[in-house]
Amino acid sequence: MHRYVPHSEISGDTHAPLARPSLRVEDAPLLRGRGRFVDDIALPGLLHASFVRSPVAHARLNGIDASAARALPGVRAVLTYRDLRPVIGHDRIPLALPVAAIRQHVDPSWLVEKEMCFVGEPVAVVIAENRATAEDAANLVVLDYEELPAVTDPVAALVAGAPKARLDCADNLVAQWELKYGDAERAFAGAAHRIAQRFRIHKGGGHSIETRAVLARYDEAEDLLTVWDGTQMPHKAKRVIVDTLGLVESQVRVIAPNVGGGFGPKNPFYPEELVVPAVARLLGAPVKWIEDRRESFTATNHEREQDWDLEAAIDADGKLLAVRGKVHHDHGSATPSGLSTAQNSATNFIGPYVLPAINIAFVVCLTNFTPATSSRGAGRPQGTYVMERLLDRIAERLSLPRDEVRRRNLIGPDQMPYVTEVVTRDGLPMTYDSGDYPESQRRALETARWSDFPARQEAARRKGRFIGLGLSNYVEGTGRGPFESVSVRIGPSGKIVVATGATDQGQGTHTMLAQLAAEAFGVTADRVQVVAGDTAASPLGHGAYASRQAVTAGNALHIASCLVADKAKQVASAMLEVSTDDLELADGEVRVRGVPGMKKSLGEIAHALSGVAGFSLPAGETPGLAASNDFIPPAITYTNGTHVCEVEIDPDTGHIRLLRYIVVHDCGRMISPMMVEGQVHGAVAHGVGATLYEWMRYDASGQPQTVTLADYMLPTSDTMPPIEIHHMESPTPLNPLGVKGAAESGTIGAPAAIVSAIEDALKPLGVRINDLPVTPERLLALIQSAQR
DSSP states (O other): EEEOHHHHHHHHSSOOOOOOOOOOTTTTHHHTTTOOOOOOOOOTTEEEEEEEEEESSSSEEEEEEEEHHHHHHTEEEOOOHHTTTTTOOOSSSSOOOTTTBSSSOOOOSSSSSSSSSSSTTTEEEEEEHHHHHHHHHHHEEEEEEEEEEOOOOOTTSTHHHTTOOOSSSSSSSEEEEEEEESSSSHHHTOSSSSEEEEEEOOOOOOOSSSSSEEEEEEEEETTEEEEEESSSSSHHHHHOOOOOTTOOGEEEEEEOSSOOOOSSSTOOOOOHHHHHHHHHHTTSSOOOEEEOOHHHHHHOOOOOEEEEEEEEEEEETTTTEEEEEEEEEOOOOOTTTTHHHHHHHHHHHHTTTTOOEEEEEEEOOOOOOSOOOOOOOTTTTHHHHHHHHHHHHHHHTOOOHHHHHHHHBOOOGGOOOOEEEEEEEEEEEEEEOOOHHHHHHHHHHHHHHHHHHHHHHHHHHHHHHHEEEEEEEEEEEEEOOOOOOOOOOOOOOOEEEEEEEESSSSOHHHHHHHHHHHHHTTOGGEEEEEESSSSSTTOOOOOOOTOOHHHHHHHHHOOOHHHHHHHHHHHHHHTTSSSSEEEEEEETTEEEEEEEEEEEEEEHHHHHHHOOSSSSOOOOOOOSSEEEEOOOSSSOEEEEEEEEEEEEEEETEEEEEEEEEEEEOBBBSSOOHHHHHHHHHHHHHHHHHHTTTTOOOOOTSSSOOOOOOOSSSSOOTTTTOEEEHHHHHHHOOTTOOOOHHHSSSHHHHHHHHHHHHHHHTGGGGGGGOOBBBOOOOHHHHHHEEEEO
16 A cells, blocks of 8 residues: 655655656566576586585684595586685685774685685585586585684673684774764763663575576687676676686676575675686686575575664653663674675664764674675664664653654754764765655654554453554665766667666666656657666676665666757757757657657667768767766765554464554655555565564574574565555755665664564563564563563
């Protein structure tokens, strides 16, 4: 369900709306089974790779016996670090980012040389004529190792005398910094109330339907290494491959074909993305690797543990004065993506509220787990969860309604743009560019009939039912730079071809770009061809992360399309011998207004600009009907919204049922409301999973305990409530289209709203929830503890 509120109703903006109904252009081949994923690509002479992986969390590797594996019929090679080091120019994958807070950069190994640092780390690779043989051979490889103590807790790991997660690091403290401004100590000295809370937050992975996948082929005749990679960032993959294999850019092409979901874990560059191309080049044969689901649990990066120990200072009216404390972040065994997840948690903690002072120390710890990088939300749900939980505690302490304590602390629309004292990792002040946060909350509460709920709740309690209502507010920084590239070209055929560094993992990037191009040239979307995720089509690009592609690629396309449209009118003006003021562009034609017969199609104009040998181009124009743009966003643009959730709890079993879910969402001007709703729906599902089900469990030795989808719970259709989405639009002034990102916001607000509702339902029992996830076992234990 949804209600669309035009942006003009919110802001008074009079630009033409972008919100037009449009079916997704990607869907027809996918629904007919004609998609082209990495595993659909079959090449002559194809070989298959299987990786030998560390069976323990921490060990010194003494030797590898691959004799039995090499003797197996159908095996072409078993390769170790020593075998591949002559063709790979770095000991580790060079992924270090210029982050000042990092004390020691820990680039991941592409294959283990001496020390295994997490279960699932690749140690060797087997190449065989088919996948089954490769897997059988991998099981025959014998590793000689000396097990070492495993670091499995980010708080205990920093205690004096704790074992080291990596022998090549001085200690386990990989980074530290302070989120600090204002005078927190003075605020605490004069506060009417202080509230101290500790939160232990777990967050899992992306778990896309398609696991990671790489296929590489080296063509000696063309001296070209082509890599098909199920990645969110093919241009980054190309840069790393070029660097590590000692090649030049013209020798490497990376293609992200159809990709079955990304959600963040397909953003980093992994060892397999380097080893497979290196082996294909070494053996002179195409090599494919498809990750199995167990590998997806143990070798694909995911988020994990954060420990927040905070104290809030509040005045007598319930307004925040300051927050101070310490956060421990489990970063796993390497730093393949800098500190982005932990930094996002820090900045998103402030949320849509006025917070005069803050002093929180963030410490990032190495452990013997898979490296921790972003999954949908990328640290923001954790920061939002903690702030929203603190506000619920403040409401309880001061006997204030939960909505009222938020209302008293929300940033008002008259304060926009709101410049905080936080500097983001881009080096710019964190500035909320537009939005009406109190109105978002008001609409959500009105839709939920918040004021009527106490009576309904009391009636349910008399019947022995425990129902509750919770809310949360959030912001999301979107449209992160540094840039995205788009080129628009129209040939004599009249087909509009859009090439971009943006990528698609199912979120509708092709549709978004086709819709914008179609709007610019007055055609239907089927007359636009979008080429995305191919480094040969767009030499520059960054791809999918941080809810950025509508902002960056969308505006790059808009600007390039305007340039092409203007050029088409200039050329048509010369060809038709009329003023450009008399021309209009519609249905793929440049027409003279009011004179139906006087027109030139875009194909005819492009043909004229292709030139004829020995003749001049029309009107002295430059060749080709094309333009490119690299859109550089001046700053991050902030999406916001409010979630309200209604739940029912069975106190005898701890079972949690979500009855209703409401989202009021503001992502600026919408290009496609239908796709925005799809993104919000999916993100809420991720948030539900992180709150109630998903838990990547390890034992004390670092052995993963949940390595199948039978052990690791995901939300299913029967556990999801009806989701009602209501749109607001506050266009951002930071880009020509006025758009903001939308892909992760549903995840950010969900945990706090759901937990607030659970506590509300169990208020008579005095249950208090700080830690995530809230599984039935955990909730039942809290209920039983509260009843003692």
